[in-house]
Each structure stands twice: as structure tokens, then as C-alpha cells.
Amino acid sequence: MDSFNTVKAVRGSILDIRQVVDSPEQIVDNVRFVKDGLLLIENGKIKWRGEWEDGKALVPQGTRVRNYAGKIIVPGFIDTHLHYPQTEMIGAYGEQLLEWLNNYVFPTEAKYGNEEYAREMSEFFIKELLRNGTTTALVLGSVHPESIDALFETALKQNMRLIAGKVMMDRNAPDNLTDTPESSYNDSKKLIEKWHKKGRLLYAITPRFAPTSSPEQLAIAGQLRREYPDTYVHTHLCENKSEIEWVKSLFPERKNYLDVYHHYGLTGSKSIFAHSIHLSDDEWQCLQDTNSTVAFCPTSNLYLGSGLFKLSEARRRKIKVGIGTDIGAGTSFSMLQTLNEAYKIQQLQNQKLSAFEAFYLVTLGNAKSLELDHCIGNFDIGKEADFVVLDPCATPIQQLRYDNAKDLSEQLFILITLGDDRSIYRTYVDGRNVYSAS
Structure with a gap:
């Protein structure tokens, strides 16, 4: 070395x-x-x-x-949204979001409570990032704190700039993959104090998505954000129409999906909302007003049949947009191939994505979307x-x-x-x- x-x-x-x-x-x-x-x-x-x-x-x-x-x-390329525990089930066949989670994702993520297994897979994951030219990534782990310990340990060996967090998930998931508001707070707090700003590592408070967190857990996530204001928030938003209807049924008091997160103090300059395909005007406005970031994940949006992200609308509103592979619904670790699919999504909407804009998005643009343009990009x-x-x-x-x-x-x-x-x-x-x- x-x-x-x-x-x-x-x-x-x-x-x-x-x-x-x-x-x-x-x-x-x-x-x-x-x-x-x-x-x-x-x-x-x-x-x-x-x-x-x-x-x-x-x-x-x-x-x-x-x-x-x-x-x-x-x-170095920057990836603004992917799941390292889903590496081994990339390319799983034939489902849309909610069915895909239940049939493939949850059984796979259950393995990551085993520290030795998590360490082995984190080594594979980091090697795949580097082999594809990705030097910084915003990553979801599993619900197990062991999964994040293993990932951060592996990234620290390379002195790699990595942002990651333990998934918070206390309902609507298998029993072996749920935590509680209290345990998610305690586990996340310990991980923040152990890893945030150690070397080039950073922590993201990570409620998986609104349907798998109770109001009590989302309140706890907001509390963590207030206690550690320089951490990130990383979650999912408006990826799938069935998901959006589910959120409405679970949070009838909130005016839309994004309002769930906003109500609990989870929007802001270091808040990254993956997908954001089916947004209402009010949600676009909230993203703009709070200086939040959207992660555009073209390969997974096509693979799960979720829809076409409106990059032109984000441009018009000057909302920060990052590009993410979304492994494992995304089908390649390669940011080059991810841009290839982003170009096609633009074509399907009679829009253009130039080579220079594509290159900007995965370098300095992604750095800005993560508020890291002062040090990388x-x-x-x-x-x-x-x-x-x-x-x-x-x-x-x-x-x-x-x-x-x-x-x-x-x-x-x-x-x-x-x-x-x-x-x-x-x-x-x-x-x-x-x-x-x-």
C-alpha cells in the first residue's frame, strides 16, 4: 500500500x-x-x-x-442511494416494490444480524464499489447495528468517505427484522457516537420508509436529528403508487407522504429522499423550501416498474438531485451504466441528458447533493x-x-x-x- x-x-x-x-x-x-x-x-x-x-x-x-x-x-464517482445488505439478491425476478420487499429483501436482510456474515458481505460490497470507480456512497444497512459496525470497519480500512446508517423499522416487517422506538434510538445513538466523523465516515439516521416506522419511531428519528444536527437523514419517498396509498392509510392526519417526514423534523439540507417519482405539487414545494435532496435511481425505477423521475421539474425548482444505483433493486454498481439508464428515462419523457450534465451529476453534483462539495467532487x-x-x-x-x-x-x-x-x-x-x- x-x-x-x-x-x-x-x-x-x-x-x-x-x-x-x-x-x-x-x-x-x-x-x-x-x-x-x-x-x-x-x-x-x-x-x-x-x-x-x-x-x-x-x-x-x-x-x-x-x-x-x-x-x-x-x-471519484459518488452514489447517493444503495443498500449493501441487498447486494446478494440483485436481479431478483418479477415483482414491484412491496412484493419485492417481502419476497426477497426481508429474508436476505435477516442474515445481517450475524456479525461475521455482515463483515464478509461488507468486504464484498466495498470491493464492488471501488471496482466500479465509486469512492463515496450513501448506504443503508439492515436493522441490525452489527451490519453498520461491519460496514464502517471495512470502509475505515480504506479511509473511504462513506455515509451509512442502521435501518429503523418497528412495524410492518418480519419480527426478526423489527426494532422498537427505544432500541432504535439507543442503537443509532451509540453508532453515531462511535462512527460519525471517525476518519472520513459520516452517519445517516435511517428510517427505512414511513410504512415501517410508527409515529413514535419517526419522532425518535427527529429527536436524533435535533441532538446530532450534522448527521444525515436517509429514507425513501413516493417510489410506488401502492406504497403512497399505504402511507395515506397509515398516516391519515398528514396531507401527503413527504409531510409525514416533515412533521417529524426529518426534512432539510442533509436529508436525502430516494426516488421521489410520484410527487404532488405540495411535496415538490416542500423539498424546495427545506433544501432537501432527491436521489434519482434510474435502474431500480425501471426494474421495479416504479415510474419515470421528473428531472426537468427538479431542475426547474432548483432542487438538489443525486444519482444512485439503489443496489439491489438497481441492477448495476456502475455509475456509468446508471447514467445510461438515466439518459433513457429522459428520452422517454422527451427530455435530454447531456454527457456533461450526466458527468456533473455523479461527481460535483452528487457532492453538492450530500453537502460535501467543499471536500470532494x-x-x-x-x-x-x-x-x-x-x-x-x-x-x-x-x-x-x-x-x-x-x-x-x-x-x-x-x-x-x-x-x-x-x-x-x-x-x-x-x-x-x-x-x-x-
């Missing part, structure tokens, strides 16, 4: 987005691309970036230059050195298309539509190489 404290020099084509933008039209003007560039990294942070010719004299004598000629160096000096080396010609068909690409936008679009884990040549976390394709 590379030393934490030595200067590292990385040479290749460097691509990132200069700053957070308010609209897709602003992205093109903020694209930074250096054909022959240099990154200098010290103590896990970006020390210098720019043209090779301008920076080569800054490389300390005797430093090995990692030369990735013909490759594209980009900020591009190659500004002083930011954390999480990055991916992409091979734009990883397969024969990619090589053929790349040879005929007219410009950078088309080259990037080819990566999004034809790329997958084979396109990930190297992954760096905290300035260290943690995955190599060869």
Missing part, C-alpha cells in the same frame, strides 16, 4: 467541473479538461493541478510519475484526492466509437452509454490506489 505522507504525481488527461451550477446550461462553461495534465497529491489532498509542462518542475526529485497516457482522470486545490482513471477504449466497440468521436462531449457520452466496470482502470481513495484492473 502507498504511504499516506509521500507526494504522488499522476499524469494523464484530467477532466472535472469547476464549480456547482444552477442550471444544466452553465455546465459546459465550467468543464475543465487538460489533455496532458498533472495532479500532485500530498497527504491525501490535491496539492497542485494543471498542465504537465507547467507542473513537471514541481514534481519532487525521485518521485515516481504514474503516467496514464490515453486514459481520462476524473473525480472536483480537483480544486485542497480537496480530498478521490479519483478514477477511466479507459475510454476498454472494449473493441468502445475503441471503434472513440476513434470516430468528434469531440470531448461525444467521447464522454460513449463512456456513459457503452462503459461499465471494464472502463475503470484504476480507483484512488485518499490519494492511494485501491483498485487496479490489471
Whole structure:
């Protein structure tokens, strides 16, 4: 393993987005691309970036230059919504959300009360993230605190920036997967105090979704948020029409699904609501007013037949949108393949998703959606050195298309539509190489 404290020099084509933008039209003007560039990294942070010719004299004598000629160096991908205990049942056949949970998810998640099993699967999960170029993720565990201990222990070994939380679930689930308001409070509190801000780890208060938490448990979740205001809230919202009707029957006093969470103090700048497909005008307005974030999960939305997320409406209202794989309803850990499906969802609504906007969404845009753009998402000096080396010609068909690409936008679009884990040549976390394709 590379030393934490030595200067590292990385040479290749460097691509990132200069700053957070308010609209897709602003992205093109903020694209930074250096054909022959240099990154200098010290103590896990970006020390210098720019043209090779301008920076080569800054490389300390005797430093090995990692030369990735013909490759594209980009900020590490960020995944804003996925379930690590669902890794092993990815691709389960033939159900929509509620049936899928009962038939596949709950039996699988029951295994994660076993600490040894959770540790084994967390190792597999983290390796899959890194193999796909994902260096930061917002992750749900199972109801068992052991599942989060195992995940955080594994991520800490890599000094990885990871946000995760124990699921809170005290009703409408199998007995072996339910907690209580009191136990969920105590377990979550212990996990927050043990792991939040340890290394680069962060904690998310995680009621699974409104139907599986009683009003008492949601109140407890809100209490935790008040006690630990710099933690995250991570849950699901308006994914499926049957789910929405269920919420109405369980919370008849609330005016809509999002109002359930808002009533208990769970909306806000670090609150991430996965899916948000079937929103009312009032719910859109509440997301906007509270500066909450939506996680758009295209592969799972298509796989479960949930519906088409209205990215154009979120853009119009300037609501923060993250992109998530939603493993295991999502069918790929690859953010490239996830963007491929996001493009198709836009096409089905007669909308466009440009290559540059797609790239922005999974890097600096996702960093902003998690309120982490001050430390990750591009190659500004002083930011954390999480990055991916992409091979734009990883397969024969990619090589053929790349040879005929007219410009950078088309080259990037080819990566999004034809790329997958084979396109990930190297992954760096905290300035260290943690995955190599060869």
C-alpha cells in the first residue's frame, strides 16, 4: 500500500467541473479538461493541478510519475442511494416494490444480524464499489447495528468517505427484522457516537420508509436529528403508487407522504429522499423550501416498474438531485451504466441528458447533493484526492466509437452509454490506489 505522507504525481488527461451550477446550461462553461495534465497529491489532498509542462518542475526529485497516457482522470464517482445488505439478491425476478420487499429483501436482510456474515458481505460490497470507480456512497444497512459496525470497519480500512446508517423499522416487517422506538434510538445513538466523523465516515439516521416506522419511531428519528444536527437523514419517498396509498392509510392526519417526514423534523439540507417519482405539487414545494435532496435511481425505477423521475421539474425548482444505483433493486454498481439508464428515462419523457450534465451529476453534483462539495467532487486545490482513471477504449466497440468521436462531449457520452466496470482502470481513495484492473 502507498504511504499516506509521500507526494504522488499522476499524469494523464484530467477532466472535472469547476464549480456547482444552477442550471444544466452553465455546465459546459465550467468543464475543465487538460489533455496532458498533472495532479500532485500530498497527504491525501490535491496539492497542485494543471498542465504537465507547467507542473513537471514541481514534481519532487525521485518521485515516481504514474503516467496514464490515453486514459481520462476524473473525480471519484459518488452514489447517493444503495443498500449493501441487498447486494446478494440483485436481479431478483418479477415483482414491484412491496412484493419485492417481502419476497426477497426481508429474508436476505435477516442474515445481517450475524456479525461475521455482515463483515464478509461488507468486504464484498466495498470491493464492488471501488471496482466500479465509486469512492463515496450513501448506504443503508439492515436493522441490525452489527451490519453498520461491519460496514464502517471495512470502509475505515480504506479511509473511504462513506455515509451509512442502521435501518429503523418497528412495524410492518418480519419480527426478526423489527426494532422498537427505544432500541432504535439507543442503537443509532451509540453508532453515531462511535462512527460519525471517525476518519472520513459520516452517519445517516435511517428510517427505512414511513410504512415501517410508527409515529413514535419517526419522532425518535427527529429527536436524533435535533441532538446530532450534522448527521444525515436517509429514507425513501413516493417510489410506488401502492406504497403512497399505504402511507395515506397509515398516516391519515398528514396531507401527503413527504409531510409525514416533515412533521417529524426529518426534512432539510442533509436529508436525502430516494426516488421521489410520484410527487404532488405540495411535496415538490416542500423539498424546495427545506433544501432537501432527491436521489434519482434510474435502474431500480425501471426494474421495479416504479415510474419515470421528473428531472426537468427538479431542475426547474432548483432542487438538489443525486444519482444512485439503489443496489439491489438497481441492477448495476456502475455509475456509468446508471447514467445510461438515466439518459433513457429522459428520452422517454422527451427530455435530454447531456454527457456533461450526466458527468456533473455523479461527481460535483452528487457532492453538492450530500453537502460535501467543499471536500470532494472536483480537483480544486485542497480537496480530498478521490479519483478514477477511466479507459475510454476498454472494449473493441468502445475503441471503434472513440476513434470516430468528434469531440470531448461525444467521447464522454460513449463512456456513459457503452462503459461499465471494464472502463475503470484504476480507483484512488485518499490519494492511494485501491483498485487496479490489471
